[in-house]
Amino acid sequence: MPTTPRKARLLLKTNKAKIKTHNPFTIQLTTATGETKQPIELGTDPGFKFIGFSATTKKEELISGVVKIRQNIKKLMDPRRGFRKARRNRKWHRKSRFNNRKRKAGWLPPSTQHKVQTHKNLIKKLQSILPITNIYIETNKFDTQKMENPDIKGVEYQHGTLQGYEVKEYLLEKFERKCVYCKKSNTPLEVEHVIPRSRGGSDRISNLTISCHDCNQKKGSQTAEEFGYPDIQKQTKRSLKAATQMNIIVKRLLEDPDLNTIPIPAYETKFRRKQLNLEKSHVNDAFVIAGGTTQTRSQPYQIKQTRRNNRKLQQNRKRYGISIRKQRYPISANDLIEYRVRGESKFRLFRVKSTQGLRGLIVRDNKFDQNRFPNVSKVKFICSGKGLCFIG
Ligand SMILES: [Zn+2]
DSSP: OOOOHHHHHHHHHTTSEEEEEETTEEEEESSOOOOOOOOOEEEEEEOSSEEEEEEEOSSBEEEEEEEEOOOOHHHHHHHHHHHHHHHHHTTTTSOOOOTTOOOOTTOOOHHHHHHHHHHHHHHHHHHHHSOOOEEEEEEOSOOHHHHHOHHHHHHHHHTTOHHHHHHHHHHHHHTTTSOTTTOOOSSOEEEEESSOGGGTOOOSGGGEEEEEHHHHHHHTTOOTTTTTOHHHHHHHHSOOHHHHHHHHHHHHHHHOTTTOEEEEEHHHHHHHHHHTTOOOOHHHHHHHHTTOSSOBOOOOEEEEEEOSOOOOEEOOOTTSOOEEOOOOOSSOTTOEEEEOOTTOSSOEEEEEEEEETTTEEEEEETTTTEEEOOBGGGOEEEEOOOEEEEEO
């Protein structure tokens, strides 16, 4: 169970504990003590770009944060596929083989698979430092199938039931919480019909957008095109790709027998968050999902998912073909290092911002709010920042 920074310092000083990891900072007692555990509920708010999490006991929130998921998987896979294709095309004389054309059961596109894996890694990481009792996960963000079905839609949307709430949340996400006409974001937004109902427009999701009250009034019984926004009509036709992908990710996590997660519907979270008067954020959502109410909150971590390997395909090398750089730098970006700034007597911890070739480093000195440029030979490696990197 976590302790206070003061107690941790004393334990380390008297050798009663040792540092287990710096990412996040964890200590381990060196002598066996009696076990006193309190139940810990972990809530996760899975998202397309971010994952919010919060581990909470009855008394306090122990750890919370937001993970930024990598978005560049597809961008990195595309050239690889291109190179392979070009290479295979040169072997035109080779007979085609079809035994390797099947995808394994449970195959997901790499970008989606990566998101599933990041969620799993996060949960495993937290389980390794905290005795977590239950894992709750937010589900049913958007039931796209149900929403796109106009029959059930019409009635329930009008009666403002759960689906009605879901539709509005879906539209807010789809149009980035901005009025589609004037692009204002910090005003109450209304669900709005592209072709008004008075002109025969339906309550289908493809006929709905989000707008501020003023624009809604001004538009009146005009269609979006008549109102001067022909592109809006086209935009509504597209479905929210993120929503579909999210549903796949959450389904995978719920099915995983190792995780044993408990689903919490999204509308419940929103309802409880509003009751507690918390503003919308990934961490607050996760806190509510974990069953948080009036517990003391913790300072949330900003976590970055970083690549484990910085190898890069080297092109345009004079006289040489394309090759993969396999050279590893002793220290790379996001690693934690220790070094002594000139004029200071003690070593201090720094996080590497980036590297400059083999020798140079750029680190951020938060104490003086400036960059420093130590030499690799002068620093001590403390902890790798690869994978899930817990920053501040
Ligand atoms: Zn507006």
